[in-house]
Amino acid sequence: MKIKLTNIRRKSKKLIILIPVFLLCILIFSCLNLKKKDKEVIVLDNFSYISKTIIGSDEIPLHGLIFKEKDGIGKDAIEEALNLINEYLGNGCATVDENGKVLLSLTEKEVKRLPRKQRVFYRVINEVVASSKETIISISKDSEFVVVGSAFYNEIDISDVNHFGTGKICNKFSVFAHEIKEQQLLQRGKDKNPHLAGILVEEEMLGYTRSYFDSSDLKKVRFDDVSKKWICTGFIYSFFEKGSRKIELSVRIDTNNIVGKPKKKNIR
Numbered sequence: 001m002k003i004k005l006t007n008i009r010r011k012s013k014k015l016i017i018l019i020p021v022f023l024l025c026i027l028i029f030s031c032l033n034l035k036k037k038d039k040e041v042i043v044l045d046n047f048s049y050i051s052k053t054i055i056g057s058d059e060i061p062l063h064g065l066i067f068k069e070k071d072g073i074g075k076d077a078i079e080e081a082l083n084l085i086n087e088y089l090g091n092g093c094a095t096v097d098e099n100g101k102v103l104l105s106l107t108e109k110e111v112k113r114l115p116r117k118q119r120v121f122y123r124v125i126n127e128v129v130a131s132s133k134e135t136i137i138s139i140s141k142d143s144e145f146v147v148v149g150s151a152f153y154n155e156i157d158i159s160d161v162n163h164f165g166t167g168k169i170c171n172k173f174s175v176f177a178h179e180i181k182e183q184q185l186l187q188r189g190k191d192k193n194p195h196l197a198g199i200l201v202e203e204e205m206l207g208y209t210r211s212y213f214d215s216s217d218l219k220k221v222r223f224d225d226v227s228k229k230w231i232c233t234g235f236i237y238s239f240f241e242k243g244s245r246k247i248e249l250s251v252r253i254d255t256n257n258i259v260g261k262p263k264k265k266n267i268r
């Protein structure tokens with residue numbers, strides 16, 4: 001009887017050890033299975049995305065920000081636009097895929113670490129990049145038909161943008177963000193004043209309000225039959241205000257292309 005009792009005790013001791021080990025095994029097994037399922041889902045998603053973009057690129061609308069090549073110099077111009085974004089946000093975060101779709105690869109942490117002005121710039125560009133609707137912009141260089149940006153041609157002349165340099169009142173980054181915002185709203189067709197939205201982006205970035213625009217020193221050179229607009233040479237003056245300060249920025253134009261750096265003059 002004694003022997004039997006010790007046998008039962010031994011058996012129950014074994015059971016006490018074995019049951020938790022068994023349960024642990026079940027837990028590990030189910031975790032591994034879950035991981036496997038996760039992987040399968042990701043693979044399927046990637047595959048369906050790739051097949052959509054390759055096979056059905058005509059049927060499935062592109063979304064986000066698309067840079068289009070223009071007149072054989074498109075690749076260079078697109079490269080310059082990406083360089084501008086990367087110069088401001090760093091880490092070579094902006095690239096384009098084979099469809100010209102702009103990709104921004106900053107993590108949330110990296111965005112949080114950006115200085116305030118750069119964060120506003122990032123937000124404006126990323127709103128277009130991450131949008132479910134597409135904004136298609138032709139990027140050109142030294143275009144005779146476009147001064148900085150054109151609503152008619154859906155175009156940004158990146159050489160004109162780059163002439164604004166890195167100043168504090170108005171610079172190539174604020175001008176670029178203005179144009180991207182304006183093109184996005186223009187192409188959506190709902191906003192009544194896309195240009196004003198662009199001005200507000202500049203103001204949020206650099207703190208200066210662009211108050212008005214004087215083009216009385218601009219002379220007509222010839223007429224563009226397509227856009228029904230004049231190609232001009234001369235000066236345009238923009239005025240920026242911050243508190244009691246007022247600054248004039250004069251930009252020299254030669255047949256719709258900006259020449260040299262814009263000149264600053266304190267008005268008050």
Ligand SMILES: [Zn+2]
Nearest residue numbers: 178182195198
């Ligand atoms: Zn504008």
